[in-house]
Amino acid sequence: MKYCANCGNAVEDDATYCSRCGAPCGRVKKPSTLKVIAEVFMVLGCISSGWALIPLCWTIPMTVKYFKSVKEGRDVSTGFKVCSLIFVNFIAGILMLVGDDIED
Numbered sequence: 146m147k148y149c150a151n152c153g154n155a156v157e158d159d160a161t162y163c164s165r166c167g168a169p170c171g172r173v174k175k176p177s178t179l180k181v182i183a184e185v186f187m188v189l190g191c192i193s194s195g196w197a198l199i200p201l202c203w204t205i206p207m208t209v210k211y212f213k214s215v216k217e218g219r220d221v222s223t224g225f226k227v228c229s230l231i232f233v234n235f236i237a238g239i240l241m242l243v244g245d246d247i248e249d
């Protein structure tokens with residue numbers, strides 16, 4: 146015999162709910178370590194997908210701007226190149242940075 150934590154009523158050991166007040170009195174399962182780890186990864190997944198989506202909002206405009214600059218023969222700023230290198234594409238950024246020296 147155990148007692149309801151809510152009202153103190155004596156309840157059967159295998160009872161899930163108190164017969165008097167209806168409060169759950171079954172054994173509260175402690176979440177397993179794996180579930181906790183999964184939760185952490187779910188949160189990380191949300192953060193990483195958020196991280197992927199937010200830059201996407203300006204990597205596309207940056208790419209479009211670069212395409213326009215190339216088409217119109219204009220040069221982009223070094224800041225733009227570095228930002229492209231870090232945030233859009235590493236190889237593209239390197240090519241932008243060294244491209245000016247190689248071209249006539």
Ligand SMILES: [Zn+2]
Nearest residue numbers: 149152163166
């Ligand atoms: Zn109760």
